[in-house]
Amino acid sequence: xxxxxxxxxxxxxxxxxxxLPRPALGPGQVxxxxxxxxxxxxxxxMIQGKYQWKPPFPFAPGAEVAGEVIEIAPDVTSVKxxxxxxxxxxxxxxxxxxxxxxxxxxxxxxxxxxxxxxGFSMTYGTSYYALVQRAQLKAGEVLLVHGAAGGVGTAAVxxxxxxxxxxxxxxxxxxxxxxxxxxxxxxxxLNYQSNPKxxxxxxxxxxxxGADVVYEAVGGEVLEQSLRCLNWNGRIxxxxxxxxxxxxxxxxxxxxxxxxxxxxxxxxxxGREPEVNxxxxxxxxxxxxxxxxxxxxxxxxxxxxxxxxxxAVINREVVGKCVITMGRS
Numbered sequence: 087x088x089x090x091x092x093x094x095x096x097x098x099x100x101x102x103x104x105x106l107p108r109p110a111l112g113p114g115q116v117x118x119x120x121x122x123x124x125x126x127x128x129x130x131x132m133i134q135g136k137y138q139w140k141p142p143f144p145f146a147p148g149a150e151v152a153g154e155v156i157e158i159a160p161d162v163t164s165v166k167x168x169x170x171x172x173x174x175x176x177x178x179x180x181x182x183x184x185x186x187x188x189x190x191x192x193x194x195x196x197x198x199x200x201x202x203x204x205g206f207s208m209t210y211g212t213s214y215y216a217l218v219q220r221a222q223l224k225a226g227e228v229l230l231v232h233g234a235a236g237g238v239g240t241a242a243v244x245x246x247x248x249x250x251x252x253x254x255x256x257x258x259x260x261x262x263x264x265x266x267x268x269x270x271x272x273x274x275x276l277n278y279q280s281n282p283k284x285x286x287x288x289x290x291x292x293x294x295x296g297a298d299v300v301y302e303a304v305g306g307e308v309l310e311q312s313l314r315c316l317n318w319n320g321r322i323x324x325x326x327x328x329x330x331x332x333x334x335x336x337x338x339x340x341x342x343x344x345x346x347x348x349x350x351x352x353x354x355x356x357g358r359e360p361e362v363n364x365x366x367x368x369x370x371x372x373x374x375x376x377x378x379x380x381x382x383x384x385x386x387x388x389x390x391x392x393x394x395x396x397x398a399v400i401n402r403e404v405v406g407k408c409v410i411t412m413g414r415s
Contacts, residue, residue, distance in 0.1 A: 088412075089181035090392040091144040095135035098393035098400075101147075101180075109185050116165060116188050117157035122204035122386075123179040124150040125395045125408040126237070127328075132177065133396075141177045147396075148179020148410070151186070152194065152203035162188040170194045172203040180392050182412040189360070195371040202381050205237070205407030206370075210381070212352040213241035213301075214366045216323045217249065219355075220348045221299045225250025230288060230297035230312065232304045233328055234275070235262035240382045240406040242301045243270050245370075248378050254288060254297065262405050269382055278308065285315040296320065306331035313339040321346045382406025388413060 087108055090101045111117055129147035131137040152172040155165050165171060171193055173186035194203045217223045229246040233239040234255030243253055247270055254274045257263045263275040274291050276284040289296055296317040302309055305327030312322055313335070320343055327333075340347065356363040373379045384405040387395040389412050398408050 087181055087183040088389065089146040089178065090389055091146055092133045093144045095133065098130070098133065098396035101133065101393055103390060103392075106181075108183060111157060111159045111185060113159055113161050114188055115159050115185050116155050116162055116191060118151060118153040118171065118173065118184050118186055118191075119156045120151045120153040120179065120182050120184050120412050121200035122152050122412065123148040123181075123410045124205040124208065125399055125404075125410060126150070126208060127399055129180075130396055130400055139176070146178045146180040147392075148181070148184075149176055150174055150204060150207045151179040151184050152200040152206075153184070153412075155191070156183075158188070164188050165191050165193065170200070170203075172207055174207055180389060180410060182389065192364070192367055192371075195375045197375045197377075198371070201383055201386060201409050201411065204409050205383055206381060208352075209237040209241040209407065210245070210370055210379075211356065211363065211367065212238050212325065212350065213245050214370060215352045215355060215363070216301065216325060216350040217242065217245055217299070218366070219362070220350050221321045221323055223249055223251055223299050226252070227298035228252045228254065228292050228295070228317070229299045229301065230254045230256070230315075231301040232256050232278075232308055232312070235259065235266050235405045236303065236328065237404075237407050238303055238325060239301070240266060240270075243272065244379050244381065246301075247272065248373060251299070254291060256284060259402075265384075265405050266382075269380060278311075285311045288315040292317070299323065301325060303327075304329045305333055307333070309333040310336060310339070313343065313345065316343050316345055319344050319346075321348050324349050383409055385409070386411055 155169045171191040173191045229251035235257045256276045258279040300312045300322040303325035306329040385408040
């Protein structure tokens with residue numbers, strides 16, 4: 087099997103493509119012929135030694151994969167050989183074979199190819215949990231999505247639109263926002279880099295009411311400005327801090343709007359309520375089969391070009407997801 091290995095912490099170009107022996111299967115595990123692997127910013131942090139979890143050397147980055155089950159441990163009954171699945175593997179996904187826990191595998195709907203499946207788990211899992219379980223988003227409410235051109239952002243736009251919300255999408259690039267608007271058929275996009283008065287524009291779009299739910303994955307000043315254009319009983323979903331700055335929140339603004347700041351940690355939650363998480367995905371798979379979801383994958387790279395894939399993420403070139411494919415070039 088081939089794997090793109092990290093042998094010492096460093097930049098993407100320090101990764102080395104090597105042939106390796108197959109790892110043994112343990113109880114409850116399956117072996118996948120990986121067809122595609124999602125690329126995420128934590129992969130960058132992991133190879134630089136900046137992630138909270140540090141796998142032992144050598145390891146391959148790549149937390150989410152899609153492929154075919156080619157071997158199962160004797161105690162596995164939830165999947166079988168030949169099943170098309172996506173799976174969370176934590177690391178070692180940038181390889182043409184991977185070992186995954188059977189419980190982490192979900193059978194892909196016939197409508198979903200491996201490339202889309204490889205980038206679906208983290209972004210759509212996070213965004214569905216955020217909007218449905220945490221925000222309880224209702225049809226007709228205004229959903230303000232920050233970082234709307236990113237992986238979780240495009241997923242939030244996609245899910246929110248299907249749930250009947252009125253979408254306002256923000257980001258830092260007119261070109262990326264235009265692609266999101268065209269792909270999802272949304273009317274309102276705002277560039278918070280070039281338009282410092284974006285919160286006033288949110289109030290104008292909503293006839294002075296403000297947003298009901300804010301999907302906040304940026305951090306910094308964006309969070310405080312979001313509080314200032316929030317509707318009564320509004321909810322701000324704290325997804326992450328892609329801008330790098332963890333904000334300090336003026337508590338008086340929360341009081342004045344009777345607002346809620348709601349933490350969203352999908353990775354921790356799915357371990358606590360795995361059956362609810364699995365039901366979430368089954369709902370989304372049904373939507374996808376019905377043509378009601380449109381995941382965005384702007385970049386694909388072969389395994390040999392994994393460094394280029396990571397730099398596409400680092401340089402913020404990606405709209406939606408970046409995915410590595412395993413076919414030999």
